[in-house]
Amino acid sequence: MKSxxxxxxxxxxxxxITYTAENKEFPExxxxxxxxxxxSFQVELNPNL
Structure with a gap:
C-alpha cells in the first residue's frame, strides 16, 4: 500500500492530510x-508506506 x-x-x-490506498485506487x-x-497546496508522495 502507498500513502x-x-x-x-x-x-x-x-x-x-494522508490518503492510503491500493495502487488500483490511486487513479480515482x-x-x-x-x-x-x-x-497551491503542497503535495508529497511517500512511496515508503
Missing amino acids: LQFLMIKGEKIYR FLPLVTKVMIN
Whole structure:
C-alpha cells in the first residue's frame, strides 16, 4: 500500500492530510490531487508506506 500525504494551508492553520490506498485506487484519487496542486497546496508522495 502507498500513502499520499499533503499539507493544506488555510490562513494560519495547517492541515496534514494522508490518503492510503491500493495502487488500483490511486487513479480515482488523482483528479483530487491535481485540484489540490492547482490550489497551491503542497503535495508529497511517500512511496515508503
